[in-house]
Amino acid sequence: MNQHPAAPVIAIDGPSGSGKGTVSRRVAAALGWHFLDSGALYRILALASKQAQVEAADAERLRTLAAGLRIEFKPPVAAEEQILLNGRDVTQAVRSEECGKLASELAVIPQVRESLKNLQRSFCRAPGLVADGRDMGTVIFPDAGLKIYLTASPGERAQRRYNQLKEKGLNANLPALLRDIAARDARDQNRAVSPLKPAAEAVVLDTTGTDVEQVVATVLAMARSRLGLKTG
Ligand code: DC
Numbered sequence: 001m002n003q004h005p006a007a008p009v010i011a012i013d014g015p016s017g018s019g020k021g022t023v024s025r026r027v028a029a030a031l032g033w034h035f036l037d038s039g040a041l042y043r044i045l046a047l048a049s050k051q052a053q054v055e056a057a058d059a060e061r062l063r064t065l066a067a068g069l070r071i072e073f074k075p076p077v078a079a080e081e082q083i084l085l086n087g088r089d090v091t092q093a094v095r096s097e098e099c100g101k102l103a104s105e106l107a108v109i110p111q112v113r114e115s116l117k118n119l120q121r122s123f124c125r126a127p128g129l130v131a132d133g134r135d136m137g138t139v140i141f142p143d144a145g146l147k148i149y150l151t152a153s154p155g156e157r158a159q160r161r162y163n164q165l166k167e168k169g170l171n172a173n174l175p176a177l178l179r180d181i182a183a184r185d186a187r188d189q190n191r192a193v194s195p196l197k198p199a200a201e202a203v204v205l206d207t208t209g210t211d212v213e214q215v216v217a218t219v220l221a222m223a224r225s226r227l228g229l230k231t232g
Helices: 020-031 038-051 059-067 097-106 110-115 117-121 136-140 154-167 174-190 212-227
Strands: 009-013 034-037 071-074 082-085 129-133 146-151 203-206
Touching: 009 020, 009 136, 009 212, 020 034, 020 129, 020 212, 034 038, 038 059, 038 071, 038 082, 038 097, 038 117, 038 129, 059 110, 097 174, 110 117, 117 136, 129 136, 136 146, 146 212, 154 174, 203 212
Parallel strands: 009 129, 009 146, 034 129, 146 203
Antiparallel strands: 071 082
16 A cells, blocks of 8 residues: 555564564654554564463454553653553553564464554554554555664673563573574564565664664654755
8 A cells, every 4th residue: 555644654564572662652752753563563462362262373353452451551651651451451461472473473464464464554644653663664654754774793792682571670691591492583573464574764773782762863864855844
């Protein structure tokens, strides 16, 4: 679909642990734009399916479940927004590795991807949107004015995930995270529908050994030059 977004979009895609969540949030905050964490939608659906005991094989029930999700993102309490599912706070639950793994498994199902499309596009509102995910630039916002593909070595991504989980007081085991990242990369990159890959016109940034401030500054400089934005 070659849609004409209601507002400018910066699409930031990349694998798990590439830093796209942190970078996207900071870029959105610097611009005063909206932010879409599309991975959170897959994670929320994963949690809802577990609670409703809907199997991954039951694509039709998953589609119905996705259509009925009542999701709210509350403005950042600390670094990340609070997530409510049907009025219940699920912020911690959706961030677990178990939920991420199930989200990645559900994300291979074409009906699931289709059922979340309009919801993702509804986040595009003035003055603009920074969209974080796997297929923001390739499928959801193909007309995005700036497309970034962030990546980093698997070792560094596992270490970042480890640090994030520890900071949140969640369980973390580095060798297990490295194995999970490899499995998640393989599943996300090799699925038939909307696989994880840079859009043809994406700027690929390898953030291995680069601190987050530097990456944010690079993305903001590109937003200035390509979208004609004033970012201070
Ligand atoms: O970014 P994340 O780790 O929160 O995403 C969890 C899973 O959701 C990821 O492994 C694959 C899936 N996902 C996707 O398929 N497409 C997106 N745009 C975002 C996430």
